[in-house]
Amino acid sequence: MADDRTDCCIVGAGPAGLVLALLLLRSGVRVTVLERARSFDREYRGEILQPGGLALLDELDVLAGARARGAYEHRRFRLVEGGRTLLDIDYRRLPAPYNFLLSIPQRHVLEELLDRCRAFDGFSYLAGTRISELVHHAGRIAGVVGDGPDGRRTVLARCVVGADGRYSKTRTLAGIPAGRLDVFAQDVLWFKLPVPPPRSSPDVRIVRWSGSPVLAYHSWPDRVQLGWTLPHRGYPAVAARGVGYVTGQIGRAVPEYADQIHEHVRALSDLTLLDVFAGCARRWAADGLLLIGDSAHTHSPIGAQGINLAVQDAVVAHPVLLAALRSGDVSAPRLDRFTGQRRRSVERVLRLQVMQSRAMLSAGRLATAVRPRVAKLLSHTPLYPKVLHRIAYGDRPVRVAADLFTA
Numbered sequence: 001m002a003d004d005r006t007d008c009c010i011v012g013a014g015p016a017g018l019v020l021a022l023l024l025l026r027s028g029v030r031v032t033v034l035e036r037a038r039s040f041d042r043e044y045r046g047e048i049l050q051p052g053g054l055a056l057l058d059e060l061d062v063l064a065g066a067r068a069r070g071a072y073e074h075r076r077f078r079l080v081e082g083g084r085t086l087l088d089i090d091y092r093r094l095p096a097p098y099n100f101l102l103s104i105p106q107r108h109v110l111e112e113l114l115d116r117c118r119a120f121d122g123f124s125y126l127a128g129t130r131i132s133e134l135v136h137h138a139g140r141i142a143g144v145v146g147d148g149p150d151g152r153r154t155v156l157a158r159c160v161v162g163a164d165g166r167y168s169k170t171r172t173l174a175g176i177p178a179g180r181l182d183v184f185a186q187d188v189l190w191f192k193l194p195v196p197p198p199r200s201s202p203d204v205r206i207v208r209w210s211g212s213p214v215l216a217y218h219s220w221p222d223r224v225q226l227g228w229t230l231p232h233r234g235y236p237a238v239a240a241r242g243v244g245y246v247t248g249q250i251g252r253a254v255p256e257y258a259d260q261i262h263e264h265v266r267a268l269s270d271l272t273l274l275d276v277f278a279g280c281a282r283r284w285a286a287d288g289l290l291l292i293g294d295s296a297h298t299h300s301p302i303g304a305q306g307i308n309l310a311v312q313d314a315v316v317a318h319p320v321l322l323a324a325l326r327s328g329d330v331s332a333p334r335l336d337r338f339t340g341q342r343r344r345s346v347e348r349v350l351r352l353q354v355m356q357s358r359a360m361l362s363a364g365r366l367a368t369a370v371r372p373r374v375a376k377l378l379s380h381t382p383l384y385p386k387v388l389h390r391i392a393y394g395d396r397p398v399r400v401a402a403d404l405f406t407a
């Protein structure tokens with residue numbers, strides 16, 4: 001068993017983990033990242049980036065490189081019912097240059113971040129390595145044990161960061177409950193079809209009709225991504241009706257894609273089920289450990305908030321961790337300064353997502369009758385720009401602490 005020593009060991013190379021790695025490396029901290037996957041090719045990772053995330057990635061100087069690998073701009077988010085647009089959220093009402101949603105394969109963002117991290121001598125990346133244990137020393141978490149292609153490996157660190165997503169093993173090993181909240185009434189069945197984007201800027205859409213709503217947007221390269229919503233935990237009942245039922249339902253909601261749906265979705269295995277839930281771990285810090293991103297708080301894909309929050313978490317955690325490492329005090333109260341700065345914002349975004357989900361996806365006669373009026377009213381009140389700003393940027397401004405960079 002080989003032992004590695006580093007300043008900060010980050011578990012998980014998602015947006016939260018890699019943004020934090022780059023920030024710490026630029027501040028002179030040695031970082032080791034453990035990532036379970038060998039490559040970033042996983043198909044269904046979040047793809048829609050809000051302006052807040054775009055602005056931070058640009059401050060980090062990784063946005064242009066990530067976009068150059070391929071992405072589509074979406075200027076509007078629309079809620080459509082029976083061919084009528086109920087809600088038209090026009091991102092061009094936000095100040096340039098971040099006045100759009102970006103549909104970008106997460107792989108492009110992660111590869112760009114990883115390339116930047118690799119430029120630092122103090123960086124070590126263990127791909128294909130899963131965390132299996134936490135190392136405890138002198139009453140605190142002092143490293144991790146990972147199982148990878150070369151066998152078992154111990155990474156001793158002055159602090160550990162759990163950035164390993166919604167089913168975080170780091171969180172479980174630390175004995176911190178996930179705080180799962182089943183507040184969403186729908187799960188989502190995802191799939192992609194080969195459809196080139198329109199010449200004009202495409203939209204992100206939720207299409208309502210007499211059946212379950214469908215989410216639709218163009219995804220790079222030359223794909224349309226469709227997400228059919230179904231009742232939470234209702235998949236076994238849907239599966240029992242067979243693939244023909246599912247494709248028939250989706251084809252009626254988005255008839256423009258009906259032919260491709262029938263051609264490309266032949267079996268239920270062509271669809272990917274997302275169990276949609278939220279979560280907020282009871283604690284985000286322990287002695288020697290900090291949780292960030294989805295491992296601390298999990299989000300529905302509705303409203304595209306998870307990547308924004310993950311990137312913001314990393315940016316807020318950076319000065320907190322740097323100060324803790326410099327002072328030699330990585331105790332839970334010291335690391336909880338991060339929790340103090342983030343918890344309220346995250347909870348407010350979670351509440352906003354629940355509201356968005358209920359307002360746009362709920363069924364029932366009353367909701368269906370009232371929805372067009374409420375949507376029309378919202379677009380004409382002073383609340384509209386405020387809500388748009390909160391969806392785009394989150395609860396409060398977050399800036400990169402570039403003054404802490406040494407390299």
Ligand SMILES: Cc1cc2nc3c(=O)[nH]c(=O)nc-3n(C[C@H](O)[C@H](O)[C@H](O)COP(=O)(O)OP(=O)(O)OC[C@H]3O[C@@H](n4cnc5c(N)ncnc54)[C@H](O)[C@@H]3O)c2cc1C
Nearest residue numbers: 012014015016036046047048131164165293294304306307
């Ligand atoms: C289908 C889907 C669609 C979504 N759509 C959107 C969207 O459009 N916009 C948006 O903003 N959000 C979306 N989200 C949410 C968004 O993807 C997440 O909130 C965001 O990726 C969280 O980033 P993270 O870095 O915290 O975690 P993750 O992105 O989940 O990254 C965690 C990393 O940890 C690794 N890992 C896991 N376990 C281990 C282990 N035991 N050992 C080592 N490594 C491990 C994983 O392989 C992964 O690379 C979507 C989520 C899903 C599932």
